[in-house]
Amino acid sequence: MPMNAEPQPVAPVPHRWRPTPLMQLSLLAHVAMLALVLVHWPLWPWALGLLLADHVLLFTVGLIPRSGALGVNWTRLPQAAAGGGGIAITIDDGPDPEVTPGVLRILAAHGAQATFFCIGERAERYPALVRACVQAGHAVENHSYHHRHAFALMGWWRLRRELEQAQRRLGELAGVTPRFFRAPAGLRNPLLDPLLQQLGLQLASWTRRGFDTVSADADTVLARLSRDLHAGDILVLHDGHAARSALGEPVVLQVLPRLLELIAERHLRTVTLRDALPQARA
Numbered sequence: 001m002p003m004n005a006e007p008q009p010v011a012p013v014p015h016r017w018r019p020t021p022l023m024q025l026s027l028l029a030h031v032a033m034l035a036l037v038l039v040h041w042p043l044w045p046w047a048l049g050l051l052l053a054d055h056v057l058l059f060t061v062g063l064i065p066r067s068g069a070l071g072v073n074w075t076r077l078p079q080a081a082a083g084g085g086g087i088a089i090t091i092d093d094g095p096d097p098e099v100t101p102g103v104l105r106i107l108a109a110h111g112a113q114a115t116f117f118c119i120g121e122r123a124e125r126y127p128a129l130v131r132a133c134v135q136a137g138h139a140v141e142n143h144s145y146h147h148r149h150a151f152a153l154m155g156w157w158r159l160r161r162e163l164e165q166a167q168r169r170l171g172e173l174a175g176v177t178p179r180f181f182r183a184p185a186g187l188r189n190p191l192l193d194p195l196l197q198q199l200g201l202q203l204a205s206w207t208r209r210g211f212d213t214v215s216a217d218a219d220t221v222l223a224r225l226s227r228d229l230h231a232g233d234i235l236v237l238h239d240g241h242a243a244r245s246a247l248g249e250p251v252v253l254q255v256l257p258r259l260l261e262l263i264a265e266r267h268l269r270t271v272t273l274r275d276a277l278p279q280a281r282a
Contacts, residue, residue, distance in 0.1 A: 012179050012200025022061065022069045023190060029054050058190045062152055065186025065205045071193025074180075074204040074234065074273070081276035082232025087268045088276065089114045089259070090206065091252075092143060092182065093213075093240025095122055095129035099250045100239045104136055106253065110260040112270040114138050117182045120145035120166030122240065123173055130173040139272035142166050142178040142201060152187040159195055167199060180204045180273050204273055209236035210255060216243040218254035225255070226262050234273070235259070 019027065033047040061069045068075070077086055091114050094100045100116075107114055116133050118140055123130045133140050144151060145166040154162065163181065171177035181201040183192065188203075196203055210221035225235050237259075242250040263270060 012177060014200045015197045017194040017197040020069055020071060026054055026058060062189045063187055070190050071203060076207050076234060077232045077276045081271055085231045085268045086271040087231060087263055088234045088273055089270055090117060090234060090236050092117045092236060092238045094118055095126045096240045097126055099242050100129045102253045103239050104132060106256045108136060112260050113272050115141055115273045117141050117143035118170060119143050119147045120169045123170055127173045134174045139274045140170055140174040141180040142170060143182050144184055147184045151184045152189050156191050159191055163199060206236045207233040212251045213238050213241045213243055216245050216251050218251050221251055221255045222258055225259055231268055
C-alpha cells in the first residue's frame with residue numbers, strides 16, 4: 001500500500017451460522033428440558049441439573065483453545081497452502097513500540113511474512129506500527145479491542161462490542177479489514193462462533209505455541225515451536241506482553257531468527273493466514 005494511500009477497508013462477507021454437532025445437541029437438549037418441565041413440573045430439578053451440566057460442558061470446551069466443537073477453528077493451514085510448503089507465523093498482543101520494530105526487522109532480513117493479531121486499543125496508540133506491518137507485506141488481524149482476561153465470560157453484546165470496535169479501528173488503520181480473529185489466550189464461549197459468522201471472521205488458534213509470554217528461555221520456546229515442524233503449521237509468538245531474558249531482551253527477538261532459519265532449512269515458506277484463504281473467499 002502506498003505511503004499516501006487512504007485506507008479503504010472492505011467489510012468481509014457475513015456467513016450463515018451453521019451450529020456444530022455439539023451445539024445442535026445442546027439446542028435440542030434445551031428444548032427437551034423445557035418440554036419435560038411443561039409436561040411434568042415436578043421434574044424441574046432434573047431438568048435444571050441437566051441444563052447446568054450442559055452449560056458446564058460448553059464452558060469447559062471453550063477453555064480448550066484448539067477445539068473445533070464450538071465452531072470452525074483453524075489449527076492448521078488448509079491443504080492447498082500446506083501442500084505448497086506454507087507455514088504461518090502469527091504474532092500476538094501488539095503492537096508494541098519496543099518489540100514490534102525488532103520483529104519487523106527480523107522478518108524483513110529473512111524475507112518472511114507473518115500475521116499480526118493486534119489488540120485494538122494498542123493499535124490506536126501506535127498506528128504507525130500497524131501501517132508498518134501492512135506496508136511490509138504482513139497481515140493485521142483482530143485480537144479483540146481490550147484483550148480482557150474475562151473474554152470467555154462475556155455476554156453477546158460485550159463480545160460484539162469487543163469484536164466490532166477492533167474490527168473498525170484495525171480496518172481504518174491498516175486499510176484492510178481483518179478476516180481472522182484470535183480469542184485472548186484462545187479462550188471463548190458458545191456465543192462467539194455465530195457472532196464471528198455475522199462479521200465474516202474466521203477463528204484461528206494454532207498448531208503450537210511457544211509460551212513466550214511466561215518463558216524467558218529462548219531454547220525452550222524454540223523447542224516447543226519447532227517440535228515436529230511441518231508444512232501447514234500455525235505457530236504463535238508475542239510482540240506484546242513478551243517475556244524478557246535475564247539481560248532484558250524480549251524472548252521473541254531471540255527466538256524468531258532461529259525459527260526462520262529452521263523453516264528455511266526444511267524448505268518451507270512463510271505465508272500469512274490471509275494468503276491461505278480459499279481464493280473464492282479472499
